[in-house]
Amino acid sequence: MKITQDERDYAAAKGVSEEAALAEGMAQKSAEFKAVGEFYVPVSQLTDTLKGATDHVDLANARGHCGRRRAGTSAGLASRRAGHSVTVFDPANGPGEPATGELAPAGTAHAAGFTAAGMLSPLAELDNAGPAIAQLGWRSMGLWRDVAQQLSEAGWSGPLFAQQGSLMVAHGPDLGAARRVLARLSATQLPDAPAPQSLDRASLAQLEHSLLPGLHAWLLPGEGQVMPRQMLHALAAHAPNTQWRWSTSVTRWSRGAVAGPRWPTAL
16 A cells, blocks of 8 residues: 555644554555455454464455455465465456446446556555555565466466566656656665666667657666456466355455355355
8 A cells, every 4th residue: 555645644744654644544444344344454464364273264355455366366375385275255246357348237246357457566656655565565576476477387378477667757847756756766775676767768769669759768677567357367267275256245254254145154
């Protein structure tokens, strides 16, 4: 989650750190998710669960801050590294998107992967986030690469992950704002993270020939992306020790059991 200017203003008004303001905001979001029956816990709490004695992990209504792709990834990592089995409950009717040119009927849930960009941009995130968030993002790059490799070895064909860097561009009047972003990036030292590279017009045209000439541009090396549609299908098909319960919402959960509007399930 980004630390935005709103969080900075809130932190200044309350006399607390940006991290404390972010934690309070996450707690408020957690309460909102619980109010509508969605599942949300901090990553540290989920990690503690995976390290504990339980041998089954349930991800209920796997969306929001614990997105479907991350849910499936947790499933694969849990089963491979800790021997857990995982059940993912999702109100969507499957991993696919609506047919091209068709709108889903009102009230029909579809997987959100087809609308997501899948960007992995820890360097760019430094414009609005602290070093700790960027370091986690940089670490996630290797985790996503491993997940993609595991799914390919399990039988998925086609690209799931790319790491070719990203571009930051600015029009002439925005050059000052761009330089402020670059200053913020250079002030934050990330282990193993390369520095932004200034691009001249020829270099920019070689990377992205369709961009408007005359833009100021910088390459952010090492940033990448997952392919959201393909990744979700691959996780649904090949995540080990994982059951996907599509078209299934969860309104209540406790240790050993989850429940929806019309059904209970013991685990």
